[in-house]
Amino acid sequence: xxxxxxxxxxxxxxxxxxxxxxxxxxxxxxxxxxxxxxxxxxxxxxxxxxxxxxxxxxxxxxxxxxxxxxxxxxxxxxxxxxxxxxxxxxxxxxxxxxxxxxxxxxxxxxxxxxxxxxxxxxxxxxxxxxxxxxxxxxxxxxxxxxxxxxxxxxxxxxxxxxxxxxxxxxxxxxxxxxxxxxxxxxxxxxxxxxxxxxxxxxxxxxxxxxxxxxxxxxxxxxxxxxxxxxxxxxxxxxxxxxxxxxxxxxxxxxxxxxxxxxxxxxxxxxxxxxxxxxxxxx
Amino acid sequence: xxxxxxxxxxxxxxxxxxxxxxxxxxxxxxxxxxxxxxxxxxxxxxxxxxxxxxxxxxxxxxxxxxxxxxxxxxxxxxxxxxxxxxxxxxxxxxxxxxxxxxxxxxxxxxxxxxxxxxxxxxxxxxxxxxxxxxxxxxxxxxxxxxxxxxxxxxxxxxxxxxxxxxxxxxxxxxxxxxxxxxxxxxxxxxxxxxxxxxxxxxxxxxxxxxxxxxxxxxxxxxxxxxxxxxxxxxxxxxxxxxxxxxxxxxxxxxxxxxxxxxxxxxxxxxxxxxxxxxxxxxxxxxxxxxxxxxxxxxxxxxxxxxxxxxxxxxxxxxxxxxxxxxxxxxxxxxxxx
Numbered sequence: 358x359x360x361x362x363x364x365x366x367x368x369x370x371x372x373x374x375x376x377x378x379x380x381x382x383x384x385x386x387x388x389x390x391x392x393x394x395x396x397x398x399x400x401x402x403x404x405x406x407x408x409x410x411x412x413x414x415x416x417x418x419x420x421x422x423x424x425x426x427x428x429x430x431x432x433x434x435x436x437x438x439x440x441x442x443x444x445x446x447x448x449x450x451x452x453x454x455x456x457x458x459x460x461x462x463x464x465x466x467x468x469x470x471x472x473x474x475x476x477x478x479x480x481x482x483x484x485x486x487x488x489x490x491x492x493x494x495x496x497x498x499x500x501x502x503x504x505x506x507x508x509x510x511x512x513x514x515x516x517x518x519x520x521x522x523x524x525x526x527x528x529x530x531x532x533x534x535x536x537x538x539x540x541x542x543x544x545x546x547x548x549x550x551x552x553x554x555x556x557x558x559x560x561x562x563x564x565x566x567x568x569x570x571x572x573x574x575x576x577x578x579x580x581x582x583x584x585x586x587x588x589x590x591x592x593x594x595x596x597x598x599x600x601x602x603x604x605x606x607x608x609x610x611x612x613x614x615x616x617x618x619x620x621x622x623x624x625x626x627x628x629x630x631x632x633x634x635x636x637x638x639x
Numbered sequence: 640x641x642x643x644x645x646x647x648x649x650x651x652x653x654x655x656x657x658x659x660x661x662x663x664x665x666x667x668x669x670x671x672x673x674x675x676x677x678x679x680x681x682x683x684x685x686x687x688x689x690x691x692x693x694x695x696x697x698x699x700x701x702x703x704x705x706x707x708x709x710x711x712x713x714x715x716x717x718x719x720x721x722x723x724x725x726x727x728x729x730x731x732x733x734x735x736x737x738x739x740x741x742x743x744x745x746x747x748x749x750x751x752x753x754x755x756x757x758x759x760x761x762x763x764x765x766x767x768x769x770x771x772x773x774x775x776x777x778x779x780x781x782x783x784x785x786x787x788x789x790x791x792x793x794x795x796x797x798x799x800x801x802x803x804x805x806x807x808x809x810x811x812x813x814x815x816x817x818x819x820x821x822x823x824x825x826x827x828x829x830x831x832x833x834x835x836x837x838x839x840x841x842x843x844x845x846x847x848x849x850x851x852x853x854x855x856x857x858x859x860x861x862x863x864x865x866x867x868x869x870x871x872x873x874x875x876x877x878x879x880x881x882x883x884x885x886x887x888x889x890x891x892x893x894x895x896x897x898x899x900x901x902x903x904x905x906x907x908x909x910x911x912x913x914x915x916x917x918x919x920x921x922x923x924x925x926x927x928x929x930x931x932x933x934x935x936x937x938x939x940x941x942x943x944x945x946x947x948x949x950x951x952x953x954x955x956x957x958x959x960x961x962x963x964x965x966x967x968x969x970x971x972x973x974x975x976x
Binding site: 372 | 693696697698700718721722724725726728729730731732733734735736737741745746748749750751752753756760763764766767768769770771772777782784785788793795797798815818821822824825826828829830831
């Protein structure tokens with residue numbers, strides 16, 4: 358132990374108090390960054406973290422590929438006659454399901470980060486308060502985009518041919534990423550509220566599994582019992598899946614898009630302020 | 640921009656309180672910190688130092704009392720306070736996954752510098768702190784001394800009017816510690832007020848002009864270094880005898896010549912006596928110790944080792960509170976457990 362610190366002290370260049378003094382003389386302060394600029398800077402931090410720990414992209418690459426393959430071949434023959442037929446219906450839905458599932462990692466990363474000293478520094482800076490959280494979500498939006506591209510590529514290889522073409526597919530991804538950004542405020546809230554990474558994970562699973570499976574992602578809800586249809590038909594995930602499916606098929610499902618955007622707005626309006634309250638109170 | 644308020648105080652608190660459940664972590668703290676000085680907050684683990692600093696740096700909301708930083712209320716005008724202070728926390732307050740350069744550029748951007756300006760400032764600071772070679776390494780690979788440096792560098796990206804340093808040298812080797820002290824002196828020489836928390840009396844002694852001693856959430860003594868020392872005596876004589884059997888005799892001689900409390904150490908040949916407290920016949924600590932040594936030699940007590948030291952934090956505590964620091968820490972553990 359002591360030998361380690363000794364070699365360290367020897368190797369370490371000395372502190373130059375003269376140049377330090379020269380740096381401290383300037384009392385000038387640049388104007389505060391705008392809310393947008395501060396958020397983008399935190400987004401840059403999220404991207405730097407991906408750069409240093411690329412393994413964390415595993416959940417937006419391997420996991421989605423697994424989802425597409427598994428459900429296409431598991432249900433394809435039974436539900437639509439063949440996997441190739443089924444994937445036309447399934448891919449937009451499984452895309453929505455996987456990306457929405459991936460959003461829950463936001464809560465885990467907020468929770469592990471908040472315990473570290475760097476959060477105290479961010480909180481002591483004179484910046485727009487929500488920018489730290491928005492930065493996380495911007496970095497995550499990039500992850501959602503990567504996951505979407507990966508899944509679409511696998512889908513196309515398996516025979517998915519969207520009628521909406523490039524424009525329809527891009528519109529579908531844009532809606533999905535925007536919705537997921539809004540939806541993630543639930544996880545920032547849990548990330549700040551719960552005490553451990555494990556409890557965040559547990560609560561996330563409890564929310565995400567019923568929400569994504571009880572939807573029209575796998576099958577048409579018409580075969581479900583009435584009470585379940587009532588839930589499924591009004592679930593935000595169903596609206597989003599229908600909207601993305603429609604957009605990628607070259608339609609303009611105005612009502613479903615409106616519902617998805619409406620839900621997204623509601624998530625931000627409800628969970629955004631709760632997140633910020635928790636953030637300020639810590 | 641003026642760094643001083645009308646009163647010339649950087650920090651002013653009145654009856655500051657913070658409770659965590661049943662524990663009153665900070666229990667009515669009054670402080671008045673003059674601008675442009677180093678103010679030491681001295682106390683053992685769990686005394687309430689970090690909690691106090693966090694309230695002043697707007698990270699925790701006080702449950703009672705008031706605190707002003709350069710005249711701004713820390714709750715109602717938190718943003719104005721944040722614009723003028725910087726905090727170096729007890730644990731690394733930079734992002735360990737990022738490199739040294741990335742951390743400083745990130746914070747530079749958040750403080751409003753343009754991309755180019757943030758990069759330049761980062762490079763200059765890394766150079767001044769002797770970290771240029773480690774600039775491209777992730778901070779998690781830094782040694783303790785390097786972390787402290789990057790932490791402090793991150794706190795002076797913009798020269799703050801008030802810098803909080805929460806136990807900046809805990810866990811550092813003596814050499815790294817001296818370098819942190821040099822940095823603190825350089826910072827305060829340029830007009831920044833520094834509030835420094837520490838567990839070490841010698842650190843407060845080296846750097847601070849005024850010191851507040853905190854215990855169990857309360858300020859138990861406050862004053863200049865001279866005032867504080869006078870209240871506990873100038874120092875202590877530590878003796879090691881050759882023969883444990885002579886210790887009762889040595890204790891008797893010391894008590895007689897020094898007219899002071901003598902403490903028997905766990906080591907059976909060691910004992911400690913306080914010297915220079917108050918009216919010691921107008922003599923200095925060294926003269927008193929010399930007289931005691933001569934007296935011991937005359938009575939035939941063999942002394943192998945002798946040293947005259949500053950009172951330790953333990954001794955200051957013992958003198959001020961009647962209980963020692965370890966006991967305080969243990970009490971706190973019981974409360975939180």
